[in-house]
Amino acid sequence: MFFVQSKVNPKLLKPHPKNDEYYSPLPEDKYKEIKRSIAFNGIRDPIKVLPDYTVIAGHQRLKIALELELETVPVEVLDISQEEAEYLLIADNHERRQADDDPIRKARRAEFLARYWDIRWGGARNAKGQDEITQNCEKEARGQNVLLKNSENKTLKDIAYAIGEKEERTVKRLLKLNELIPELQSLISKGRLGTTAAEQLAYLSPEAQKELFDALGEAISEITVKEAKELRAGTAEAEQLKKKLEEAQERGAMAEEDLYAARKELAELKSTLEEHIENARKDAAKQEQEKIEKLEARIEHITRQKETADVRVKELAEKLGEAKAKVKEHFDKVLSEKENRIKKLEEEIAGLHQTIKELENRPPKVVEKMPEDYKKLKQELEQKNQELLALTRSQLVKKNRYMVRDSLSALAQALGKYMKDAEFKVKMLADDPEVYEDVMQFAELLDKAASEMRSWVSIKGGVVIEADFSSGSR
Known part of the structure; x- marks a missing residue:
């Protein structure tokens, strides 16, 4: 902290914003006495101000200087913090401190000092602290002001001395008055409500104080200390119940918020679920549509294949018919x-x-030549019979072979026709388990049929050996 002394026009100075909160105007006789002294002798003690000319100490001297229209006043510029300035505002107003009896303004000053000194009520006092307080009291008695921010072991007694009181309990009562609502503080400042009764009312919550003031008005100033204590005791239970009610309401509100949040989350989840379901439906519908389109394309492709196969079957059937006709014609020929x-x-x-x-019926005369002719005729007859027998058997085998081939051709033609039709229908349900079982059973049946057909022919590999009937034993 440093200071500079100079003289300035009093019109440049401005009151501290907390001045009126902490102090009442001086009594008229005291104020006139100081004014007469300044009129004759001028201002001897400089007015303490901050660098921006905010007055810290000397508000009454400034007011008198403006009334006397002085051109300059001595000032002492202090470069300190706002907190230190507020402290000096209280500590450097000795005359006003002694003359100001407004309990509320004292309460405000006491509250600031308790906060400034960081006083813990009921703190122990040591010998060093007691000596320091004694020395400070002596300095105050000589009109000297001391900045006590860094002093140790400050107590309520220090506050009492600083605000012009003697007892600590008075300071406690005054500190409690800061908890009163403005309406009740105003009644105290006017002297209509005692500080002892007001202290009891200060234990009530601001809401309870407001309700009490609204109900009684300024008649509350007539309340006695005993009535205030009874009111405090009676209100305590109500306050406790009210607090419990507020806590319950708060819990209810929190539960309502939780319920709202849960319902909102549930609605969002339902919305998300519906969206997922809708998306799933769209995906499923899209997949089904793709399957349908693929199946339709497959059906169209198979249909074209079937049409082509039908045309081919028809052509082959016609060719087969023509071939069979030619074979029949050749066979008939x-x-x-x-x-x-x-x-x-x-x-x-x-x-x-x-x-x-x-x-055999010729006369005996030609018998000698008969055996030779007869033998030739018998041989020729035997040859003719053998040729006839061979022709008859060969014709029968070829006829039967033709019949077998015709039957097998008809069977193959019918099987090919129904195979194509079955293939077309089966492929439309290729993934169907029951269709799969049916196809497998039919394939097994065809295997058995093929195995049985193989058993019809000779073990020589199915090679038909035509017997040669052109020669044989006689």
């Missing part, structure tokens, strides 16, 4: 030729039988 040959052989055999019979 061969059969006709063989039948004609058989008929001719039968006629020749009949003629040989007739010739042999005639030889």
